[in-house]
Amino acid sequence: MYSFLNSTHSLNTRLNLFVASVKKLYPEIIGIAVTRIDEHDNLYSVYRSPDYGDNFPTFISSISQSPRLNKIRASLEPSIIDNMLSHQSSVKQIHLRLLQSNCISSMACPIYSNDIFIGVLFINAKVKDFFSEKINYFTTFSILISLLIADNFNNKKSFHSIVKTVLLLSHHRDPETQNHLKRVAEYSRLIGLYLAKKGKCNGDFVDSVYHFSDMHDIGKSLIPEDILYSTKIYTDEERAVMNQHPELGCQLLSNILTTFKYDNNQELDIILNIIRHHHERYDGNGYPYKLKGTDIPLEARIVTVADVIDALLSHRPYKQPWSIDDVELYLINGSGTLFDPLCIDAILYSLDKITLIQKRYPDVIEETAPL
Structure with a gap:
């Protein structure tokens, strides 16, 4: 159950194990997607659960065009869509692709490191009103996932800092x-x-x-x-x-x-x-x-x-x-x-x-x- 905490595994392996353990408890879950933000305000996925197939977008242009995502970045608070079928989105094309994977409800959570926004975690389920009824559990779930992401991000930065020292000398x-x-x-x-x-x-x-x-x-x-x-x-x-x-x-x-x-x-x-x-x-x-x-x-x-x-x-x-x-x-x-x-x-x-x-x-x- 807790093998996803094993730091010797790659991040993708740890996330796969984590998602699999949660799906045993809640089979309604389709999976998660982890995105990062670039210098030009775009999100790009760095992980997505296998069950999405190709339907989770690799690239989301300019989150400022999405009121939902822009609010998440500003508030650092999660956002829930209870029924994607009736949700009016400014990024309708993305929602249509998710609906093709039977994603009906969605929870999006900010990922941040040292209070700096670095991306968004998306969790999707096959039934409506799924996350509103289990908000406490999935808030905790999102925090654990975010910690894994932030830990990987900081480890990468730490290693990078070591090499940066050599780069500065050179x-x-x-x-x-x-x-x-x-x-x-x-x-x-x-x-x-x-x-x-x-x-x-x-x-x-x-x-x-x-x-x-x-x-x-x-x-x-x-x-x-x-x-x-x-x-x-x-x-x-x-x-x-x-x-x-x-x-x-x-x-x-x-x-x-x-x-x-x-x-x-x-x-x-x-x-x-x-x-x-x-x-x-x-x-x-x-x-x-x-x-x-x-x-x-x-x-x-x-x-x-x-x-x-x-x-x-x-x-x-x-x-x-x-x-x-x-x-x-x-x-x-x-x-x-x-x-x-x-x-x-x-x-x-x-x-x-x-x-x-x-x-x-x-x-x-x-x-x-x-x-």
């Missing part, structure tokens, strides 16, 4: 600023969410790529400074040393993981794939393994595009930022050779959001004060 004189890493994470999530809409991945994958994309260049901390910070064109020997940073990064991260006993294998694979393969090219002419096309892990293909976009749009000691039009043309010309065409489609679809992210996380260019 970037203390690097022209690629911390806001560069933040922008790469945001661009990666934009691409991931677009691919999720196309059925190429799920929200849990998108969330992991978002959290771990900024680790892609961690191996640079082991590159000699005279090479890492050089503004000159590399010699062949220097380029060969620099090209070792993906493998060096994997070795460094593996040592960190061993020290801190981080054992989420699914996330570990994503992290290591991002670090090892973010310099592969779609046509097979990248490094270190010359992987081609979809042999390159999707997470690496996503981060490759996100990293290149930000490098082109950013000021560097050796270059001025490109215009968004020039970057767009470069991406189009590189689609299918340098980059995964689907990832390029995702960015072209979201160019307006690229500009917003740039403005939200600008680089601070340090100027030398006059003598």
